[in-house]
Amino acid sequence: MKKIPQRLCVSCRERRNKSDLIRVVLLADGRVEVDPTGKMPGRGAYVCRNNECLEAACKAHRIEKSLKGISQEGMSDQLKAVMDQAETRNTTSRKPESDLLGSSGSAHTHMNVTEDKILSFLGLATRAGQVVSGADAVSAASGKNKVFLFIVADDAAEGTLRLLKRISEDKGIPLRRFSGKNKLGLCLGKRDRAVVAITDKNFADQLIRLLNEYVSAE
Numbered sequence: 738m739k740k741i742p743q744r745l746c747v748s749c750r751e752r753r754n755k756s757d758l759i760r761v762v763l764l765a766d767g768r769v770e771v772d773p774t775g776k777m778p779g780r781g782a783y784v785c786r787n788n789e790c791l792e793a794a795c796k797a798h799r800i801e802k803s804l805k806g807i808s809q810e811g812m813s814d815q816l817k818a819v820m821d822q823a824e825t826r827n828t829t830s831r832k833p834e835s836d837l838l839g840s841s842g843s844a845h846t847h848m849n850v851t852e853d854k855i856l857s858f859l860g861l862a863t864r865a866g867q868v869v870s871g872a873d874a875v876s877a878a879s880g881k882n883k884v885f886l887f888i889v890a891d892d893a894a895e896g897t898l899r900l901l902k903r904i905s906e907d908k909g910i911p912l913r914r915f916s917g918k919n920k921l922g923l924c925l926g927k928r929d930r931a932v933v934a935i936t937d938k939n940f941a942d943q944l945i946r947l948l949n950e951y952v953s954a955e
């Protein structure tokens with residue numbers, strides 16, 4: 738029998754197959770980051786893919802302690818998002834591992850898309866360096882044809898919305914309204930953000946899919 742790699746869960750302290758655990762990695766700057774692929778470089782800690790272990794780990798900051806790292810805002814939302822992706826992956830079947838959300842086709846996902854889930858995905862995209870925010874930075878990036886999606890907060894100023902709509906039409910970049918300035922800013926680790934631009938095609942496609950399901954679910 739082939740030996741499956743085993744890792745220790747920081748919550749229940751049991752050894753499990755690596756694939757049944759979510760990996761969190763210690764970054765060079767001391768922050769800890771959820772590693773949806775399980776392949777990010779750096780020292781890792783693991784937690785079971787279940788609510789009990791996950792919540793216990795977050796509440797007691799067990800992951801940060803085990804890695805001696807600094808905890809991040811929204812860590813538990815990220816962990817939950819990764820866990821839900823895994824569930825989607827297990828209940829359907831044909832899922833490439835590189836597909837963060839486990840939903841490469843838009844038609845047959847049964848995921849309950851919430852605002853928090855989208856925000857935490859946006860947080861992942863931010864830490865992957867694929868998000869630009871603030872009206873000036875966003876229009877500069879779109880001038881260089883680097884933008885694949887605009888997200889404008891529901892409470893953005895009229896002038897900001899008008900500017901972005903114009904760029905969106907000129908360049909054929911999709912524009913979606915979503916959430917509020919405060920929440921968008923928070924998930925980027927910044928102050929209020931009325932405008933966010935996604936600079937990676939894959940992240941943009943996945944966000945559009947999530948936003949479509951989010952809107953149609955309401």
Ligand SMILES: [Zn+2]
Binds near residue numbers: 748750751784785
């Ligand atoms: Zn556990």
